[in-house]
Amino acid sequence: MFSAKVLFLAAxxxxxxxxxxxxxxLRLGLHGATDAKIEDYPFMASLQYCLNKTCYHVCGGVxxxxxxxxxxxxxxxxxxxxxxxxxxxxxHDKVIVDIEAVFRHPNYSRxxxxxxxxxxxxxxxxxxxxDKVQPAKLPSQGQEFNGTFVVNGYNxxxxxxxxxxxxxxxxxxxxxxxxxxxxxxLLPYEKIVIDDDSNICTFSGASNTCSGDFGGPLSxxxxxxxxxxxxxxxxxxxxxxxxxxxxSNFIDWINQTITENS
Ligand SMILES: *[C@@H]1O[C@H](CO)[C@@H](O)[C@H](O)[C@H]1NC(C)=O
Ligand SMILES: *[C@@H]1O[C@H](CO)[C@@H](O)[C@H](O)[C@H]1NC(C)=O
Ligand SMILES: *[C@@H]1O[C@H](CO)[C@@H](O)[C@H](O)[C@H]1NC(C)=O
Ligand SMILES: *[C@@H]1O[C@H](CO)[C@@H](O)[C@H](O)[C@H]1NC(C)=O
Ligand SMILES: *[C@@H]1O[C@H](CO)[C@@H](O)[C@H](O)[C@H]1NC(C)=O
Ligand SMILES: *[C@@H]1O[C@H](CO)[C@@H](O)[C@H](O)[C@H]1NC(C)=O
Numbered sequence: 001m002f003s004a005k006v007l008f009l010a011a012x013x014x015x016x017x018x019x020x021x022x023x024x025x026l027r028l029g030l031h032g033a034t035d036a037k038i039e040d041y042p043f044m045a046s047l048q049y050c051l052n053k054t055c056y057h058v059c060g061g062v063x064x065x066x067x068x069x070x071x072x073x074x075x076x077x078x079x080x081x082x083x084x085x086x087x088x089x090x091x092h093d094k095v096i097v098d099i100e101a102v103f104r105h106p107n108y109s110r111x112x113x114x115x116x117x118x119x120x121x122x123x124x125x126x127x128x129x130x131d132k133v134q135p136a137k138l139p140s141q142g143q144e145f146n147g148t149f150v151v152n153g154y155n156x157x158x159x160x161x162x163x164x165x166x167x168x169x170x171x172x173x174x175x176x177x178x179x180x181x182x183x184x185x186l187l188p189y190e191k192i193v194i195d196d197d198s199n200i201c202t203f204s205g206a207s208n209t210c211s212g213d214f215g216g217p218l219s220x221x222x223x224x225x226x227x228x229x230x231x232x233x234x235x236x237x238x239x240x241x242x243x244x245x246x247x248s249n250f251i252d253w254i255n256q257t258i259t260e261n262s
Contacts, residue, residue, distance in 0.1 A: 031236035060216025071215030073119035153213035210235035
């Protein structure tokens, strides 16, 4: 039922997928990360799929307003709940809210690496903000960033059990051309698409994001700059960058969608 979108032998959408023997011995989730506290990243959300009252983390998301979570849409099933305020998804201090409606960018292509991988998840009730639950700031339309960034995900040690909030800090952006070249070096015979209107990349020597991190935030001082969209397996692949949706190119769509549906 859970199937990661796999286009290439080695390249996958960074989403929860079937257990993959190639990565059994790696700690799934953010590679090179350390445990983090939700108070430091209170905009972090876990989108969950529920079956018979059991819910599973499928992807990350970012709180941007009290009833809105921003994430990618490149996963193939419906998340029905959002969990916020959790340093540990199995902890007791989390808040669980129903997802009432999902708005996908109209130009999202279901192709792997498709551009416009952005969606808005409307919650059935407003979140109460506190030190563990806060919205991320949005950039302005077209804003460019430099400096260092942080990406968050919920890590897992076994393939099915995402739990502990993680952060990789001190990430730097690289140009999209450089990003393309680095993937080409690793996958010379594959089609690589880094879309200037949709994507930004970070590079720290090896890929950081992995299964389950999809949709999660790349941020700088509380501003959400990107959402995880894809990278390659195995997790932590040496020489591989990470690709994100460039949030600042979707602010007009985000604002318009929220305004029309509030
Ligand atoms: C879910 O619950 C229903 C009704 O109790 C049952 O028929 C079904 O087999 C369950 N599905 C799974 C996957 O456990
Ligand atoms: C989708 O693509 C069409 C054709 O390029 C464009 O006119 C339209 O503005 C795009 N929609 C959004 C929300 O960006
Ligand atoms: C639109 O985006 C800006 C960020 O550039 C934000 O400050 C503003 O609140 C947004 N407006 C709405 C209606 O969400
Ligand atoms: C980095 O961003 C800041 C603030 O947006 C800007 O003032 C500065 O010129 C930028 N530096 C570079 C090297 O682009
Ligand atoms: C961040 O990365 C730069 C180079 O990539 C390095 O020089 C610096 O020491 C790092 N800072 C921390 C706090 O890790
Ligand atoms: C982020 O915030 C810290 C402390 O508030 C500040 O020193 C730093 O310059 C900020 N960085 C950027 C890129 O705005």
